[in-house]
Amino acid sequence: MFLLDRSGPWPAWQQWGSRLAAAVSVAVVLATAPSAQAKENASTTDAASSTVALSALPREAQQTHQLxxxxxxxxxxxxxxxxxxxxxxxxxxxxGFYHEYTxxxxxARNRGARRIVCGGQPPSNPEVCYYTEDHYASFRKIVK
Known part of the structure; x- marks a missing residue:
């Protein structure tokens, strides 16, 4: 068991204790927070791993893709x-890589939440297209 010798001015010990508590709090937050790179990799993996066949999309999405x-x-x-x-x-x-289409x-009285987002140049020959039905909260890669 580790005991602290509290001889000396008590305010100095309080200040030391406060600094230690703050340092431990920062260390815990940093250790448990996912890194920005991990978040980016996770979101990229999610969008890339979830796919949908063009033929499985709603008729309106197929028409937009054709346009x-x-x-x-x-x-x-x-x-x-x-x-x-x-x-x-x-x-x-x-x-400028990605372009969106309704x-x-x-x-719906407005544009609604469904979009196709395609990437590549020219836009009429996209490298990749994604479908979202929830206004960018999630995407599925369109495969033919």
Missing amino acids: ILSGGPFPYAKDGVVFGNRERQLPKKAR VKTPG
């Missing part, structure tokens, strides 16, 4: 804009 390949015309003004990947759900690429949602 992407043909270069439009697109029904929404925001279709084809750069997708910033701020959610970091997709593999990290240079800005998938019509029957009965």
